[in-house]
Amino acid sequence: MHLENAEPEPVSGAGAVARRNLFVRAGVAGIAGIAASFVVDRRALATPIVPDLPASPTEADKRLLEQALGLELALSRLYEAALDAGPSDELATVVGVVAENHQAYAQRIAGVTGLSVKNADPDLVESNRSAFTGSETGFLEVAHQLEQQAVATHSELLSDYESIDAIKLTASILVMEARYATVWADFLGIDDLDTIFANDASALQLSASGGA
């Protein structure tokens, strides 16, 4: 047995077990071709850049995050109201999870800022409550729109945040809200790919202290 080989060499005779490949394994020539076309020298010791930002939210961040907290709590309250309105079983499962997730976002924002989880944006709740507790189609249309607006709102706030916590948390929230919008579009039966994938919504105008 050669040291370079992991397997013993085959022996002849009664004890031999010669494994024969009796078919041709097809390769993926196209991908191999792509891999072969690169000229790359990857030997390197990387020196990463650590973001030169404060870890915890600054006072400016907290003022913005308070608005975001009000938004998330409002969405959670609205979804809870929709759940109380008795949607169909499959829809109810998803609504329940989305309600809990928005509550989790509010709690996480409270956790990093020290704010309390009690002030849902009242304008947002009142102006959308009737749609969330009305027909399923009406609820889905408004829910889809609000999730799109939430993504736009968080995206806009991102450019103003000064701390690592605020940026990381906001990114992890808005990505999920994009997914919720996609789910609601499917429940609505939307098959137009522009509606499913694009977001033309504007950021919401939120109140500073979660109240008027």
Added chain:
Amino acid sequence: MTHPLTRVTSRRDALRFGGMAFSLGALAAACGEDRGGGDAPGRVGNAPAIGALPNYVIDDAVYLRTASSVEFTVIDAYETALGVANAIPDDLVPLIERLIEDHRSTAETMVSLTTSAGGDPWTCANPWLIDRLIAPVFEAILSPVVGTVTEDTNIVQVLGEELPIGGIVVTSQGELVRIADEDDLVVGDEIGFERFEGSVSIDVLGFAVSLETLGAAAHQELVLTNPYKPARIEHARAAALEARHASELAITTGNGDNYVATTLLGEEVTRDERGAIRQFAIPSVFATVSQIDFIAGPGDVNGVRTGFALQTPADNSLIYNELTCDDEA
């Protein structure tokens, strides 16, 4: 009977013991405190001497080049999939073409930002991801099912079952069609079978969900790590878009019950009937940048399928400013 340790030592014994003492003595001398010499570990064999590695800086241009490389990688994967027979059902081709279009648009944004940041744009796939992820996954997906002939040469072990050899072998998961009609089989011979109908497509579409999730996670990570502030919102937009892609694919390719991950409902992680990890439109509470696990290809003779780990770009897969993209296509 005289105990070996108490009998008189013979000349042969003396030579043997003396040799052993010499060997032990040499060993003790080599390991003793006063042996001298360097502290570096010894080298054996014919490996070349290790030289100092170049020190590459990671700056905002590197992150943006890496971001565009991820986009071009996903495009290459989709274009490969579209070229594989029966991989993408006809009714999903428009969706895949739209995904390609979106990735091109995001790639163009990253290329433009790279230039703005003072870097040289990267306009092709990520070689690390192609070499370590895309190519192996496609190779697995397109591999046949392999069985081995047992000691009873009328029986083949395939997918964890021992079954009679025939043109069609009936397993608990379905029928396998033999690729060739071999004669004179002996124990240990390998026999190839076509994968189950639809398996290639299921794997390709599952890989698409995983790739979109990877793209979303990569951009989500770059929202924070890329110091180039104008890129922050664009990374967020790309992350959101690719998360939408992943959700739409999960819904479209599921059985109508792929909206919410079972773990969010207090249940365990579930696999489908062929052992693949199920994918969902809403996979978690918060979006994560952690490893994405994916299973592809047929099971081996014991029924075990190959697992792959998709990870966001890090040291080995970053596109450093010193690297070049030599696209000969």
